[in-house]
Amino acid sequence: MRVTMKKFKNLLSIFISALLFISCDDRATYTWNKDSLDNIINENDDKMILVDFETDWCVWCDRLDEDTYSDNRIIEFAEQSLISIKIDAEKKDGPDQKKKYRVRGYPTILLLDPSGNELDRIVGYRPPEEFLDELIRIKKGENTLADLLAKHKSKVEHNPTELSLARKYISLNYPDSAKKHLDNIYNYQNKKSQLDFSIVFKLSQMYDQVGNVERSIDILEHIVDGGIDSSDTAYFYGILFRSKKNNDIDELYQYVSFSENVERNKQSYWQIIRMLKKQNKDPELEAECYLKVIDLYDSDYKYLASLLNSFAWRMTELEKNLDIALEKINLALTYGEDIKMLDTKAELLWKTGMTNEAVQIIDKCIKLDPDKKYYKDQKNKFLGLST
Template sequence: MKIKLFVVFILLTLGVSLNSYSDEIKFEKGSFAEVLALAKEQNRIVMIDFYTDWCKWCVELDNFVYTNPDVAKFANENQINWKIDAEKGEGPELAKKYNVSGYPTILFVDYLGTEIDRIVGYFPAGPFLKSMREIVDGSNSMITLKRKLVENPDDVIANFKYAEKVLNYGNSEEAKTYFRKVMELDKYNQSGYADDAELYNAMFTGKSEEIEKWIQKYPNSNMLKSAYSMVAETAFMENNDYSKARKYYDLAFEKFGRDDDELNFSYSQFLLTKMYSVYKNENASKEDIEATLKCADECLTLVKGSINEGSVYYYQSEFYMRLGDFENAIKAIDGALEIHNKKSYQEQKEKILKKRDSK
């Protein structure tokens, strides 16, 4: 029951990985029809990875989730895995058929092509594996939850899990209805899910104070980590309150440790958002820029080796250029270009050199 923070995201690269069975997911080649036939033959479901050339989070998924030994082992042993570029070949038609509009989207279907469930956006390896297991064993798939709600519309747990599913799909209005129903059905939190629904309800207000009230009310909840992150991001997005956001991330790290992958991912996205806000502010003060450069240094320790490393170097190059430190600006943009030689980075270097030479 983790809340996906900041971004709804997932990344994949082109090509098929057929390396070590235990270290990477094996993706089948062939057409959709051929993959479905294989699924029927082996009596397995199919995981379809919809990606695009430009989806940076798809790259992250490939590099950090699909190479996780536990994720790869489970996927290779329990399902047929297949990738499709949503903008090429069969991709556009399949994306339309299954109403796929954001990338990455990970679809799970049976051998007839009937959708079982989907994972939308990027999740670190742990939460991704948890979702995949629940879909494959049927314990928490969309199809299973819909059936449970037909059989018993007042099933508290099914209502809660269905609400989380539709929220993950991007339908917050429908999710609100089901979270409210959980709170109405279980006023005394006998199921252990009403307090979680109450947290989501606080999140929907968009006010960090409402989430803080929830934390005070439920200091020992299993959703506390998510709540800390939610206060932080809401405070920053609501009032640009960087100090409050940092306070709650510090509290989260103190309680859950600096090695928590989900927390580190959330924090890195927060730092990137902070950098972006200063980057977009052409009137940012020297003090703000210098403080944000410190954020960039911290963020680099969290995103090293990921696609976001290039983004941090790009922001650094802009901030150093604004401060007139062209040597470090060039060094930073060269770091970004080394990771990804894309047009925007090339143009940024040209801008830095032009500004330096005009001095």
């Protein structure tokens, strides 16, 4: 049979497409064990256990799935060294496991030994390379709680080692144990004629993390009075912590009005936004501050799309700046179509009276995740139907 050049090209195109489909279909994926954590511990002999605490609404959990668990290096390490399980902290036995392992935020990734004892944890999102470095470190037993305790035993009054140990207790959510070591360092520094700025400043931050903001403020004021705060760092954090302690934004809002330090202004605005949201009494000012803080981020900021989505959704809750929020969510979607961002856009369209457009967007969400009841409820809400 004679094959023309046109037919040959068509056959070649089909063949290449088939190869691409097969290669994509055979792509390695991260393996998650479906058994219960208790069963995994009882039946495991030699591998570390990775426990990923997540929730349905956690944006950074989704990002971890997309960026990190999809990385071939992470998949290869997991296949060789880990048994992995996901736990939704709000469903089934998730709340009990969350309490047992002292989980405060998401994602929190625990690394347990084969008997179920915690070796260490990774808190928050990490890109693939950082995540792999942490897995390797923990597997080697470096900078784990056991490792730091051994180092501290040989250097009882070595402040940097004791700081590292306190920091580890904080990450493991053992505030009382952390405070014991912070108090040791605090008492040691108080005996010195000259404060070590790098030590006492870290001390002030860590006291805040264990809930002793009064001690944090005391240390920061001591630094300022001692004349060793050349960059006004302690001065700024003193304002930040006083606003937190007194639940009053006035001093912080005054600071940000004249400060030209972009990073400190970001911290200031986020603190003000958190306090206003908690107080739930000045939505106008919260919306104003939210708009100001997102404008401080450059277009090449890695997580700009997620930031814009958070802003846009909060505006739907406050019912402020809806037109601007729609512009921002459209900008976020130029970085890639994401189901949570589409949901935000649908909500904004509905709140601005564009019901038909909102339904079209939420239909996309339903198509992307047909099993999720939330998106169907959203559509019913837009159409004025009961859920």
